[in-house]
Amino acid sequence: MKSNEREKFAEAVRQLRGKRSIREFAKILGLSHAIIRAWENPESSVYPEKKNIEKIAVLRGETYSEFMSHLENPGELPDSFERLLLQVQNQAPVLSPSQISKILRILADYLDFL
Incomplete structure (x- = not known):
């Protein structure tokens, strides 16, 4: 390395x-x-x-x-968080309120873990 x-x-x-x-x-x-x-x-x-x-x-x-x-090559690929945000952003217009709620619950549970 x-x-x-x-x-x-x-x-x-x-x-x-x-x-x-x-x-x-x-x-x-x-x-x-x-x-x-x-x-x-x-x-x-x-x-x-x-x-x-x-x-x-x-x-x-x-x-x-x-x-x-x-x-x-750190500048060539976005990190996993940025890729996830892009995926959510691209899907946001077609996500139902229950799907958005599920994403928010997962994030809240993760924050509780930290």
Whole structure:
């Protein structure tokens, strides 16, 4: 992983962890907190294995290939949140009130999780 890719990876991990402690996030991924701490430090010599990069990609709502493309060329692909917003925006005119309500409930439940 190149230094700019490493920095983007560290940023992605920090964003996914959010307000959770490193230990809480490590438990979600089934990894040690030391690994997460190392990943969040772009100067670290600890590089993630492919299976762990895939875990991060899935949490971002991306495939491994999409996530790696984002790391290699950050300006070329919107992140998963931006893609989701575009999908919702494109579908908004045809969504029923109950479908919109369901989306809002999912978001509220997710915010409660954080």
